[in-house]
Amino acid sequence: xxxxxxxxxxxxxxxxEALAGARLKNIYDEGDRGWIFRxxxxxENRFLHLSAQPRxxxxxxxxxxxxxxxxxxDFCRALRSRLAGAVLEDLRQVGGDRIAELVFAxxxxxxxxxxxxxxARPEILLLDEGRRVSCALSDVAGASARxxxxxxYEYPPPPQHSGxxxxxxxxASRGEGEFPLNFRVAxxxxxxxxxxxxxxxxxxxxxxxxxxxxxxxKILGKxxxxxxxxxxxxxxxxxxxxxxxxxxxxxxxxxxxxxxDYFSDGQEPVRIELDARLGPEENIERYxxxxxKARRAGPSIEKRKGEVEGKLxxxxxxxxxxxxxxxxxxxxSLSGEAELHLRSRKRSRGRRREAAPSGPRSFxxxxxxTILVGRNARENDELSLRMARGNDIFLxxxxxxxxxxxxxxxxxxxxxxxxxxxxxxxxxxxSLTRRSSAVFVEGASADVDYAPAKLxxxxxxxxxxxxxxxxxxxxxxxxxxxxxxxxxxxx
Numbered sequence: 001x002x003x004x005x006x007x008x009x010x011x012x013x014x015x016x017e018a019l020a021g022a023r024l025k026n027i028y029d030e031g032d033r034g035w036i037f038r039x040x041x042x043x044e045n046r047f048l049h050l051s052a053q054p055r056x057x058x059x060x061x062x063x064x065x066x067x068x069x070x071x072x073x074d075f076c077r078a079l080r081s082r083l084a085g086a087v088l089e090d091l092r093q094v095g096g097d098r099i100a101e102l103v104f105a106x107x108x109x110x111x112x113x114x115x116x117x118x119x120a121r122p123e124i125l126l127l128d129e130g131r132r133v134s135c136a137l138s139d140v141a142g143a144s145a146r147x148x149x150x151x152x153y154e155y156p157p158p159p160q161h162s163g164x165x166x167x168x169x170x171x172a173s174r175g176e177g178e179f180p181l182n183f184r185v186a187x188x189x190x191x192x193x194x195x196x197x198x199x200x201x202x203x204x205x206x207x208x209x210x211x212x213x214x215x216x217x218k219i220l221g222k223x224x225x226x227x228x229x230x231x232x233x234x235x236x237x238x239x240x241x242x243x244x245x246x247x248x249x250x251x252x253x254x255x256x257x258x259x260x261d262y263f264s265d266g267q268e269p270v271r272i273e274l275d276a277r278l279g280p281e282e283n284i285e286r287y288x289x290x291x292x293k294a295r296r297a298g299p300s301i302e303k304r305k306g307e308v309e310g311k312l313x314x315x316x317x318x319x320x321x322x323x324x325x326x327x328x329x330x331x332x333s334l335s336g337e338a339e340l341h342l343r344s345r346k347r348s349r350g351r352r353r354e355a356a357p358s359g360p361r362s363f364x365x366x367x368x369x370t371i372l373v374g375r376n377a378r379e380n381d382e383l384s385l386r387m388a389r390g391n392d393i394f395l396x397x398x399x400x401x402x403x404x405x406x407x408x409x410x411x412x413x414x415x416x417x418x419x420x421x422x423x424x425x426x427x428x429x430x431s432l433t434r435r436s437s438a439v440f441v442e443g444a445s446a447d448v449d450y451a452p453a454k455l456x457x458x459x460x461x462x463x464x465x466x467x468x469x470x471x472x473x474x475x476x477x478x479x480x481x482x483x484x485x486x487x488x489x490x491x
Contacts, residue, residue: 003058003117003189008100009093011060014179016091018046018061024086024104027079028065029072032197033122033137035079036065039088049186050115052124052137056193057117059100061182075124075140082126082135083111095158114153127153194328201331202322205338209319212342216312223305226297233294238263239272240287243280250280307461314463315341317401337376340464360387360406363426363487365419370408371487373426377465380404381458384467390454393420395427398447398474401465402431406453422487424448424477429484445478 022041029035037048047065051058072080086104094101098117103110109129116123123146126135133147147153242259243250250257254274261270274283318338325331360383361373372387374380384394384404393407393415405427407415427448451472458467 003056003098003185005093005096005098007185008059008098008117009096010181011185012091012093012100014181015048015059015061018179018182019048019088019091022046022088024083024088027072027076027083029069029076031069032193035076036062038065050124051193052115052117052122053193053197054120054122056189056196057098057115057122058185058189059115059117060185060189061179062186062190063183073140075135075137078135078140079113079126082106082108083113086111094155097156097158099155112153116156123147125153198325198328198331201328201335202325205322205331205335206319208342209315209322209338213312213315213319216308216315219308220305220312223301223308226301227305233291233298236287236294237291240284240291242270243272243284243287247280247284250274250283252276252279310466311341311463314401321401333375336378337464340378361430363422365407365422366486367416367419369410369415369419371419371423371426372406372408373430374404374465377463380465381467384453384456385458388453388456390452392453393423393450394453394456394469395420395423395448395450397427397431398449400431400446403427404465404467405430420450420475421477422483424450424475425479425484425487428477428479445476448475448477449473450475 019039019041022039025038025040025045027035027037033052035050037050039046039048047062049058049060049062083104083106086106088102089105089110090101090103092101092103093099094114100115100117102113102115104113105111111129111134112127112131114123114125114127116125121138124137125133125147128134131153133149133151133153136147136149138146139149238261242261242263243257245262246257246259253276255276256271256273258269258271260267264270275286278286318334318341322331322334322338325334360375360379363371363373365371372383374383380403383406388394388406389409391409393409395405395407396402403426405423407419407423409415428444428446431446432444449469449472451469455470455472456467457470
């Protein structure tokens, strides 16, 4: 389904009736190249959505304002400054093409907002009264601008084929609201666009994780080679001992010496290389020095290898979770976790994206106990190691990555079993890579470990989210929708 020229024409026919003489009250930046124009007409607020997202560029009314980002982008601010208090005089389609033009009356004269809904990067331009370009999305966004600021705008040539997404889905039924065509377009295309955005975000994050895993595998290869080279460090000591035992036969200028190898079972002769520039003592010390260096380096290389292997395993698990992520909230949480792994490799370009929701999820058990659930690895550490009190109960799905769960204890009260089971349900649910109603039907089950938080510890240089329990008990838990709905209802 696409938003073609015929769909645009039908949608604009409805918009004209709704927005005749409407006054612009505000413009909101939705992110992902989408904006909401709040217009006041006939005593009501109307919400006009403009999107320049590739493949899903569109214009339509929607029933209410969706969420917007906290800090609007440069393009949104530019439109606000130029269209403040403007009155919408007209909406029209240009030449039967996927071009919409909104005509605004402002104190500075007429302003024309042109929305070109085609191409790899759809364009939105604001023209002054002389139809000169005063602001262009491609220019503000730092892309290659198709129109220079100040040039007189000319419509692109009409397409050979106007195209249509298929009139079947444009047939609105009664009872779909005041503006059924617009609202149908809003629902259907918004859902498709959200899916496309999610897939693009997953692709981008998966690519970053794949590149980091590739880098780590290269490091592991180098570390393995270094360890292989150290395998013979004991042999360096043996050569030093053999040279030391034959000190009298050594002299400066020799390039090698053949000696009986008393360290081998057969005591066969062995050739030992010498540096002709060095004397006997220096050649002997050279081999002992190699031995000492290798002995010191071995443990540190082994340690580094273990750290890299641990990080690689964490990234592999994270990549699998990203692949299974079914909604934006889950992906944002995983992105926060990935950021911890990738931060040292990344160099920020432009503004930082808006942070994912901060603070653990909070629930109240059926018996009134607060239950906190971490959203990502960094938050798991914060929750379990800093927020949790000694007697609070820690829970975690055994043997799999997932959320840390904390039951806040109350002085003089034992945590009831029902509360413990409810918290275990949360620990299991938020350890699953795929979270939907289907997991209850499928009857997902796992062991959940639990213990007082005072038994937790964090290994030195351990990755975020990894903790150790000195001792624990285990519950076998099967997801139960009735129990889960009960605890979800306590939020």
